[in-house]
Amino acid sequence: MSRFYVTTPIYYVNDVPHLGTSYTTVAADALRRYHRLRGDVTRMLTGTDEHGLKLEREARERGIPTADFVREMSDRFEAAWPKLEVEPDDFIRTTQPRHEARVQWLWEEIRRRHPEDLYLGAYEGWYCVPCEELKTEKELEPGNVCPIHKRPVERIKEESYFFRLSGYGQALLDHYAKHPEFVLPESRRNEVVSFVESGLRDLSVSRTSFRWGIPVPEDPKHVIWVWFDALPNYWTALQEREDTKPFWDGDGAVVHLVGKDILRFHAVYWPAILMSAGLRLPTTVFAHGFLTFNGQKMSKTLRNAVDPIGMARAFGDATRAGEAGGADVLRYQLLRGIAFGQDGDFDLAAMVERYNADLGKNLGNLLSRVLGLCSKMTEGKVPAIDAGATTPLETGLAEAAARHLDAARSSWSRLEPHRALEETLALCTAANVYVDRAAPWAEAKKGGPKRVETILGTLLSVLEAVSVMIWPVLPSRSDEMRRQLGLAPVAPRAGVDQWPSGLRTRAPGEALAPALPLFPMLDADTGQKLIGALTPQAARPEQGEDASRPEAPAASPPPVAPAAPAPIDYEAFSAVDLRVGVVRACERVPKKDKLLRLSVDLGEASPRTIIAGLALSFSPEAIVGRKVVVVANLAPRDFGKGLVSHGMVLATGPSDHLTLATVDGDVPPGARLK
Numbered sequence: 001m002s003r004f005y006v007t008t009p010i011y012y013v014n015d016v017p018h019l020g021t022s023y024t025t026v027a028a029d030a031l032r033r034y035h036r037l038r039g040d041v042t043r044m045l046t047g048t049d050e051h052g053l054k055l056e057r058e059a060r061e062r063g064i065p066t067a068d069f070v071r072e073m074s075d076r077f078e079a080a081w082p083k084l085e086v087e088p089d090d091f092i093r094t095t096q097p098r099h100e101a102r103v104q105w106l107w108e109e110i111r112r113r114h115p116e117d118l119y120l121g122a123y124e125g126w127y128c129v130p131c132e133e134l135k136t137e138k139e140l141e142p143g144n145v146c147p148i149h150k151r152p153v154e155r156i157k158e159e160s161y162f163f164r165l166s167g168y169g170q171a172l173l174d175h176y177a178k179h180p181e182f183v184l185p186e187s188r189r190n191e192v193v194s195f196v197e198s199g200l201r202d203l204s205v206s207r208t209s210f211r212w213g214i215p216v217p218e219d220p221k222h223v224i225w226v227w228f229d230a231l232p233n234y235w236t237a238l239q240e241r242e243d244t245k246p247f248w249d250g251d252g253a254v255v256h257l258v259g260k261d262i263l264r265f266h267a268v269y270w271p272a273i274l275m276s277a278g279l280r281l282p283t284t285v286f287a288h289g290f291l292t293f294n295g296q297k298m299s300k301t302l303r304n305a306v307d308p309i310g311m312a313r314a315f316g317d318a319t320r321a322g323e324a325g326g327a328d329v330l331r332y333q334l335l336r337g338i339a340f341g342q343d344g345d346f347d348l349a350a351m352v353e354r355y356n357a358d359l360g361k362n363l364g365n366l367l368s369r370v371l372g373l374c375s376k377m378t379e380g381k382v383p384a385i386d387a388g389a390t391t392p393l394e395t396g397l398a399e400a401a402a403r404h405l406d407a408a409r410s411s412w413s414r415l416e417p418h419r420a421l422e423e424t425l426a427l428c429t430a431a432n433v434y435v436d437r438a439a440p441w442a443e444a445k446k447g448g449p450k451r452v453e454t455i456l457g458t459l460l461s462v463l464e465a466v467s468v469m470i471w472p473v474l475p476s477r478s479d480e481m482r483r484q485l486g487l488a489p490v491a492p493r494a495g496v497d498q499w500p501s502g503l504r505t506r507a508p509g510e511a512l513a514p515a516l517p518l519f520p521m522l523d524a525d526t527g528q529k530l531i532g533a534l535t536p537q538a539a540r541p542e543q544g545e546d547a548s549r550p551e552a553p554a555a556s557p558p559p560v561a562p563a564a565p566a567p568i569d570y571e572a573f574s575a576v577d578l579r580v581g582v583v584r585a586c587e588r589v590p591k592k593d594k595l596l597r598l599s600v601d602l603g604e605a606s607p608r609t610i611i612a613g614l615a616l617s618f619s620p621e622a623i624v625g626r627k628v629v630v631v632a633n634l635a636p637r638d639f640g641k642g643l644v645s646h647g648m649v650l651a652t653g654p655s656d657h658l659t660l661a662t663v664d665g666d667v668p669p670g671a672r673l674k
């Protein structure tokens, strides 16, 4: 058992919670849930950053006392996170006395230990108010414009305290070299190392030009610069109570999740401040990438328009999963759709497709299929697994489960939630393939109840493992899944590692609940309505406008569906011979990136060869065993070099996100669709 402490940045209260800030917060919550499952003693902190000139000015412009303004805004953050199934242990505000007093203590401690580290000087230079940072001429764009905020910086001249950052360059470089896990991902570490190697300037860490901040001890006409005030929140929040102090002082992990925009503050300035104060350094600063929304940069207008809570609600309504279930779906989309550490696009159409493919067809379908079979064949109870009725199919599935469980666990440990989810879905695919191959309905006809029970018992064990694997990201759907499986919700306990290493055999006779769709499929119409409802005005390009312009005004909703082809009569339709096929074998076509060569069982004397453009979306292993819909009477198509395709497999979506058309129920290969 170890301690695990994870933090999000504290968010500025001049904004409302948006998709970007939700991304970091949801990731932190999921990561901490994973650690709870592992039996770690965990703590998660988030909060708000409430000092600085920017907020003082904004409150004045609104005619509200600054303290009231920041409280109101902070409340919105605190109220938002639980709606996304985020459960922080603490919410810190930089205007709280518990924080202010300790930032002053830190200042004094630095002066006591290293008097030369904080010295009074004079500063004249360029200051960007939104960045709350001084800029060198070199950093500015022509016209003295801040490269980040694209607005002119202000010339300021004032007395200021400086932090002797320049004295910490070597110590920081040594730390990065000794602790390669300190800055992640690796590409970001290289950036940080080059920045430090290029030479560090001392930091101006106090202001006399405004009052909304923490006074410098013994020189209160100065207030402490916002970053020197904000960064310590991770430490100050733990200092009030004896039982929380060990999260910093002990040898457990301290992980800061931040967006790449604020990596330098966390990976350079913060450790230098901690070194100067003689405090321990965090274990890891992980910088994730930035989200765009439907391909557009998240300008402030767009950010405000894309409301994550409304989005979770809309997902919940469309999938009939309620608010918590909708939050789960949003969490899944954020953590599965974007590789953690890289920039990514939150594309609504891709989200709907991913929902249907991963959650609806794969995971959800597996659950309802297995529960449906159990209700028919085992009286809705957990059956006994009989060692004598076990075949290599079960051994294969159990081995695959152990492999995927292990790979998902190491993905979480490497802070790769997208991969952990990929492994989880791969296990569902393996189980779906297994159902087709083991064919319990056929075994029932052969009259072997032991074999049927062994198959269904094995599948229930897989579903139990999956319900644990999804819990960090989909906590409320995991509860519902377990309810249907007749299991209590996941209940993490400190000191008990509950991440399964393989399949658990359940006690026979335990009752199962009737299947209710866990992730009902979104049909084309509902999907389009959802996309329409979630596309804010600010994200809708005007016809003929450049869609990448961040704040293009809305004229008309985006095109929702391609124009339907001209009608055909029944005769024309019935000339198409659509058949159910089962893929028996599959391989890549050498030198053809997009093509797979499939061997498809259509109930004929021998399987057909079909060449299909599926390779950007599926690996050969992922497709073997799948049930597909085939146009069986399509004239053979010659791809050259002896490659002839005898039919076509139906699928939908962009070529790198294809979803296969398939049929519901237990239909034999060769069945005709009409």
Ligand code: MSP
Residues within 6 Å of the ligand: 008, 009, 010, 011, 012, 013, 015, 019, 020, 021, 023, 024, 049, 230, 231, 232, 233, 257, 258, 259, 260, 261, 262, 289, 290, 291, 292, 298
């Ligand atoms: N107050 C500082 C942080 C102080 S931490 C000691 C701050 N606040 S912020 O409100 O601007 O939040 C910045 C953080 O919001 C980013 O680091 C990132 O975590 C998140 N994001 C904001 N926009 C984002 C995207 N478009 N995409 C992903 N994350 C984004 O900086």
